Amino acid sequence: MIGIVNYGAGNIFSLTSALQRLNIQYGMINEKADFDQYSHIIIPGVGHAGAAMKKLEDTGLVEAIKAQTKPVLGICVGMQLLTEHSEEGDAKLMNIIPVKTRLFDKAGQIKIPHMGWNNVSPKNNNLFEGVEDQAQFYFVHSYFIEYNPTFDIATAEYGAPFSAGIQKDNFYGVQFHPEKSGVAGELVLKNFSKI
Template structure:
């Protein structure tokens, strides 16, 4: 059995996740099969895309019902993180409800472009997912919607407003940034996740 299953659905960036796992020597499979996912040791939920389209893809394979019930370590990135929340303003979309927070759109502010695209730092760490990573390190973002600070926030970023960089609840870990293209910091996050 592979060390990790990557969820296959209608969202991009899967290849970047595969390359990141290749770099650290981790075996994986790409699947949308509920039985394979249920039997997996760990799961990664990648994503680049639009919330309503991505949720429609998950519903087609029954993954919308399966994902919230999974008990193994589960790591989501970008739109994957947003889909784990209750609701997204993007496409007026009901999401998976793992995290009790709604995804909202950045409001325009002078000197701040939307989407936020590029490197920004993370701080106020409260998770072992960040073990070995110095406070204030930079990671790569590309998004127009965000999760406000909530009870599941375990790292923060500030862009227009402070918001959740990482959410964590039970076996679910979720990064708003693209850990798979965040250099040494992202690689350490993957390594920490793979020890769970």
Template structure:
């Protein structure tokens, strides 16, 4: 059963709608005691990484999250929170991955935010991307990206520069795109996460 960590900065409706479509059982985590009920976790997130981190700190759940040893998936800003630092609000984050979240540079060809469908290319073998062909399209909405680092990048995408579309370290995963809005392959990824 998946526990969705509720801290006031997540787009929970579209995520729960996708899980319901897939028949994946889930519940909400509002306190430390709630973690025991679940065997995997999702950290959703939309908006400003610095503001999201402040909200997460206010819940008092940060030490518990950092100590999790079950599969944990950060989505969009939820993924960025797993990194050490974001240029958005000059913010220190959870530091579960020693990599940074940086802002896309504006250019004539590439408008910020990066919004829409983009190809994703797995860089490592991992059950999270089982039955998802390399180059499959996922839906993105973000102005900040996670720097590409071979040690932690699970899949990459390109928009003005190469960046980490997903990351992986031990039991922690993050995806910059929104699997809940990414059609069949997004649903496949959520199902894969449920099976981890």
């Protein structure tokens, strides 16, 4: 059963709708004791990383998340919260995965935010089992996770390559929104529920 960290910075409706379609049971994590009820944890997120981190700190759940040995999946800003630092609001984040979150190059020829469908090249990883190379996923973000071969499990390109998926131990993150990414996104959520 999946526990969704409910800290006021996530698009929870889209996520719960996708889990219902997949017949995956879920509930909300509002306090530390709630973690015990679930086998898997999802940290959703939309909006500003600095503001999301502040909301998460206000819940008192940061240390409980860091201490997890269960599979944890961060989605979009939820993925960025797993990193060390974000240029968005010059924010210190949870530093579970030692990479940085950066702003897309404004001087380049790309529109910010990066919004819409983009091809993803997954690596051989249980989160992406059965997902085809160059499968399309739906993105909405102005900040990206710097590519790091140690932690990268899926790569996308927008002006330059960036990490569409990362992993360290039991912590996973995806920059795209699997709950809005059709069949490929549902496969990622299904795979996560079986890790």
